[in-house]
Amino acid sequence: RYTSQLVCDAAYMVTVPPIVPDVPALRKNPVIAYLSDHFTRPYPFSPTVVVDVEPVWDRMIAALDCHQSQFYDWLPYNHFYEEEVPADPGQRKIFLSRKMKERIGPLADRYRELVIQTYGEKRGREIQLIEAFEPCEYGSPLTDENRKILFPFLP
Template sequence: AKEAGKRFGVEYVVLDNHDGELMPTLANRLKIIREIRKWDADIVIAPRPNDYHPDHRYAGILVQDAAFMVIVPNIAPEVPALKKNPVFLYSEDRFQRPNPFEPDIAINIDSVFDQKIYAMSAHESQFFEWLPWLSGNLDNVPKEEKGRLEMLAKWRNNPLSNTTMVCLEKWYGEKKAAMTQHAEIFEICEYGSQPTIEEIRKLFPMLPKKD
């Protein structure tokens, strides 16, 4: 994880929770609240609380439960409360029940897709051991870095969905959206700040300016 952070050029903090053992406890919620405050976060991104993996679900619940509470002074008072509730965003998923993911923000990442793949490849046990073993393809994983990067890029090179295209058109216009090959999309959580269109453009300066 720390190596992935280096490749992205960001600071990476890993909390002490073992795989498959994360629980949505008050203690863990307070940890999340403290971290969000320490970062003085403008944006917080988490999975939605409906997912096949309990760690993913509970991570979503913990972050969701931290929304709003990060501005309440008497909660975890040893770390000053934020003056404004951040914008909380859900990352994309394919799950349909109880409700499907609905993108509000779409970011064209064509220019940084290779960097994303390179950073993801730092999670070697995840992408080149566990997931291939799970799908019965462990023997097909390349040994050299170039082949692994190509394998990971191919795996992540999925066609953009209709809902993603509609969201891209909203932010980039029909012509630029049609040229997009890779995108990151987010759904705005109702429990955080509800940004205006202009606030979203300020938070994501890579979005084109409004004509």
């Protein structure tokens, strides 16, 4: 959450030369989007993009597994399930997959209308695991044109 706030606050600076002299300033802000959360203040999350992550689930879990301290140390500690973390590193991806399904599993039903709008009636009703994104007003707008560039795999 605080990282999101930091990105929003710093977004303007990516267009200001020479903040980082070795890197050219961008001519315009990139699209910035929030990843889904359950917070309702200052306002509830309201996605405009949903992505079916079932086809890439194993790759997603492998990528998250690289963040050992986040997923096997501090998140379990903060959410009171540290005793559930397998001691055997070979079992950790199975554990992480289960925890991530618990976290994002409800999203497909919560945003089912948008899932159907994106993937069509038949496929939209079948999809169970999604990630959802809400464009941030501090970045460039998410237009139809850049949506096709950023999400070329969407129908």
